Amino acid sequence: MSTKSPRTDPRVLRTRQLIRNAFIDLLQEIDLEKITVNRIAERATINRVTFYLHYRDIPDMMEKMADDMINAIVAIFEDVQRQSRVDFERFVLGSVLEHIAENSNFYKVLLASKRIPIFSDRLMQLMVDVISSRAENRDASLSGSVVSVPKDIAIWYGSSAFIGTIVFWLRNDMPYTPNFLANQLSLLFRLHQNTTSS
């Protein structure tokens, strides 16, 4: 999910992978509050002290994992952006949802399971940024809608709807294909994206 440029010691990669897997593993069995460094080390078959060589504590570990998640998604964004320019929104959305579906084990636990808001918070922030910048670009071209909602409210509304729907989708074991959901989302989104006032 993340690869450093100046070749990292394979032992480090191995250890981080073990910790990550152990953490996701444990989250499927017990609540976050009950997860300790002790248990993670035990499950990962590493020494407890080794954990502290990589992360300050468990919250720090989760933050770094969230960083990796965001980086992976941003990479998809840039990748799609490089390829095509037509029907961008729906295509990038479909790609991201496919990525989530492919790593559903990871996302189901870290994004959809309750009591771990860091990951969905990060995604939400990313979505706000994306929608905001896109809204700015469209700003000049559009004027005089029938209804006008303050721009920030519309951004809050759309971002929350997007992320929330994806979370529900994961929690319900992805009952729709990524592409179908992407279509529905862009359909719903377009209904209110043109109602903003600056």
Added chain:
Amino acid sequence: MSTKSPRTDPRVLRTRQLIRNAFIDLLQEIDLEKITVNRIAERATINRVTFYLHYRDIPDMMEKMADDMINAIVAIFEDVQRQSRVDFERFVLGSVLEHIAENSNFYKVLLASKRIPIFSDRLMQLMVDVISSRAENRDASLSGSVVSVPKDIAIWYGSSAFIGTIVFWLRNDMPYTPNFLANQLSLLFRLHQNTTSS
């Protein structure tokens, strides 16, 4: 925020109030992970053992507080429902937002501050229930929309948008009046509430 019917010992009410205030107090200063029973008891000027007479542990305490929150909001729902029948959605929404604004100290910390998803999760569930039941009632009367989105996706979308927007509103120190936001929300909501297919 909650009053038991069979007169509760005033000492109990006092202690629970002290604990609640201490908790909200601490959350404004330090992260949830760093909050301990020790600190809560110290801040509440009660003995640490007394805490365990009321709650099993901190997660249990938060669940009970979330129960109180939901009960208070449901009470507002029922109250409004008893009064009027015209333009129900916007009126109930305005009332709830006013209630949140009045207790903004409480909601800002427990709902909008990061890393405590229990409270927003509960609200989300409530919103899903409300929208679902309302959608069922409208079901027969409406047919043949231009676009048709699966009902559950529309419910996920709307619920997430509502709760998320309220959370953003709180995080940004409520830059709009409750009634104005209620109007914008029902406006945005109506744009896509009639696009569902059963």
Added chain:
DNA sequence: AAACTAATAGACACTGTGTAGTATAATAAA
């Protein structure tokens, strides 16, 4: 081969947890 660096192992002081038992208050009922 030697030089680095990661991971291991054991130990330490410290903080927090949950639960005893007993004593002392405040409250409710007579």
Added chain:
DNA sequence: TTTATTATACTACACAGTGTCTATTAGTTT
């Protein structure tokens, strides 16, 4: 007011988890 009840305070205990240290072993790179 007196009596019975019950919440809270206080002290103590066994235990788990934290974060850090030092020394040692094992794997990686050049």
